[in-house]
Amino acid sequence: MTRGELEAARDRVVPDVVAGGLRVLFCGINPSLLSAATGHHFARPGNRFWPVLHLAGFTPRRLAPAEQEELLTYRLGITNVVARATARADELSTEELIEGGRILRAKVERLRPHWLAVAGVTAYRTAFGEKRAAVGPQERTIGSTRIWALPNPSGLNAHWTAETMAREYARLRTAAESAPEGRPDA
Template sequence: MPLKDLLAPELDVLFCGINPGLTSAAVGMPFATRGNRWWTALEKSGFTPRVLAPAEADALLTWGLGLTTMVRRPTTRAAELSRAELVAGAASLTDRVLTWQPRWLAVLAVAAFRTGYGWPGSTVGEQDLRIGATRVWVLPSPSGLNAHFPPRRLSKEFARLRRAAALPDRSRRPAR
């Protein structure tokens, strides 16, 4: 089952995963495996007021957030994708960004961004690349396989983007 894009005109941030995993593709929901830290990172960084379940992905649109993938083909691991698939995926993603015009594009993997867009020296953070008026930010992959970014560090990187995008911290609970 292909994953549907969560797109709307002029989103604040369009998040872009590398490609769907087999579990996500089978159930038709993004970031559906237990080992993926995406939903927790969104809440801990302040993008969402609570940790969402994969079935609640459509709620992202209410906060000006969208979700897509660079490559549509599901795999067990993103490392199974070829360079050609990543380059073609980046071209397709660029078309979506030019059509929908989000303020920010957040690519969820440094290596996929480097390969797909041909920017070998890219690191986590804002990039010099612009797609139309859309600013580009690269985030670490939220996969549990990404040992370089444990949950707390991953959430801090997501929070840096939220602050750069001038979005409110939705994770804060009102004082009692």
């Protein structure tokens, strides 16, 4: 992909991979330019979402970004806090993240996933006004949907390795599987 092709993808939207009855709706901060150019979530080669999802036991094998629709067979989905693509998440304004949180809450109310997993605790803090939120399960719910803040799988997040991220993602998987039918309120 050329620099020009990537720049042409700026501000594009990558369609959500969603359905009703999801066990977990994973939520990125916003699409990268490569994700927008390809139409596939978490498409940057340095992004660790797909390997971590497999290491955590959510998928039986490592999926490629182009196989994102297969997530629905595992009752998993993907969306973003902010829909527009940028080269870096730090290009988003606080106002965009707050508005994205409002839109995300409405989406969750409509889809009613069992868990919303926001991959980026800093973005979660801003979008939901939870300044002290830490990685892990949150007190806040959206209707009956529980929320889990996950580490950002970007390769720029050097504080977390794929292995330590996989352990946190696996904690979420265990919680999602522990309630009857995977439903925390069942």
